Amino acid sequence: MNQPYSILLYYCYTPIADPEAFREEHHLLCLELNLLGRIIVSKEGLNGTVSGLKEDCEKYMQLMHADPRFAKIDFKVDASDKHAFAKLHVRTKAEIVHSGLLHIDPNVRTGVHLSPTEFKEMKDREDVVVLDVRSEYEYSVGRFKNAVTLDIENFREFPEQIDALKEKYKDKKILTYCTGGIKCEKASAFLLDQGFENVYQLHGGIIKYGKEAQGEDFEGKCYVFDNRVAVDVNQVNPKVISECYVCKTKSDRMVNCANPVCNLHVPICESCGHEMEGACSAECKDHPEKRPYDGTGYYQKELNGYNPLKGFNRRKTTGVSA
Template sequence: MEKKDYQILLYYCYAKIEDAEEYREQHHLFCIENNIRGRIIISDEGLNGTVSGLKEDTEKYMAYIHSDPRFAKTEFKIDASDKHAFNKIHVRYKPEIVHSSLRHLDPNVRTGKHLEPEEFRKMMAQEDVVILDVRSNYEHELGHFKNALTLDIDNFRDFPEKVKELDHLKGKKVLTYCTGGIKCEKASAYLLEQGFEDVYQLHGGIIKYGKEAQGADFEGKCYVFDNRIAVDVNSVNPTVVSRCHVCNEPSDRMVNCANPTCNIHVPICESCAEELEGACSPECKEHPEKRPYDGTGYYQKESNGYNPYKGWKRETTKAVNS
């Protein structure tokens, strides 16, 4: 078996941070000094991140998070890897740890009942249950739970508007799920606010379900926000549910169109991708700005960087861009 020296961590924590912008700088410096890469959001309402690093470095990172009383309850979903899942480290301050347009809701005050993976698996089979996917189109089109209700949304911030179409489900048990659990915290809280009475959420999301319930009845792959793009979940009864954007044959190979002015994120099979040189259509293939296709369909974004020392009263004047 191949030895995997790296780990990928997925986590979030809703917790009040009074000094969020200052803490962002501290957090970023810790990541740089301990070789952590990834994307992290720091907000007044908490933390949200996916990071990667050598096992010893990610162990230090988890200890760093847990050593702060505000984040002691943080639960990490851990995947072994043979390399970093990111090329850089980005630690950003934002108003919310997931853009929801539901900033008035505090999941620490009220949210849906948490179900562990095995509990979720058993409840899915009950009558009067609705399995609600709260993720965006490109995520649930790649993979979703069997018989799940999916919403036609391009961003999670569109969720509240779509809930208006679900009034007829208020008498049922509503089981929400997402990738790692973070969107469900506010989605289930909002459903309760709108008069739904029996609302649940999959604790740890699809990722934890794959580890603890073998992903049973999850169809397709799970979209993730790192260089892997998609991961296997189901080791019991796996299927492919997504189809190639070009030829409509079954394919779970997610790519970005090589034409940067299009950049659509869709499944495209290897054969079509080769023929179109990574583009999603003949028109995009001929576009003068089309990027060279390297067989992956993944294009690293250009980063203008930022200085993690900005605002710090330090003796050093060294500028670090990442």
């Protein structure tokens, strides 16, 4: 298959003195390179997922690495036959991943970074707990075998789990993991802050583990935040763990309910998808606003007059300044 595009997943905890100025310059840079995706800028750093032609993504990575602030970025790169996004959004926020832990700086102290090979070697030891710090809808479609999961809908709820984790696992070695590594930076740092002594994190997350350790013992698919929704990771002993929301058979086919008022994001098998016309229930199937079902269960958001240059007054730039 011809795959002329790349999808980049990356983050970097690094001080950015003027996030708004950087955001504007960076947005223009991405436009010049024809990149689409989502990038968050804050005083603590940068968090992004973008897609573009391979040569444009290569230039982007070269420019980022040339800036001392971003020299340490570990880009996770996937090949694709098309863009993974329809728009470009570069936004400023208080944190590059919402945790509420503004006092935690991973550059000062965080968990020991483990390579995929090191993580694989440690994860099944008796004195180790493998902790998934992602949200329920992410780990429901895929997670490491025997991983401890948390009843959270968003990462900002993670701090609320600390007391329960202390009660069960205070004296264990904690190996944290997430999609690409960014949540683990804050999660493992916070665990150390709260008195845990042996804390580690999977460097590069599930995506890097799939590339360098063939994804062994990761069961199901990895949830991603682009149009692919979920991707295969395990090349050694793959297993489907999620169930169709309608019939309860094994299925990792993530869809959105065809009823936009519901829009429930769950696995629905292909058979039920067609039978229910993309809906998650009989009520949603009969809803007057139900969207036409094209067999995918993915509904591209309307561009609604999207103008990537709206509000920009500065001249275009080819650097990553500001």
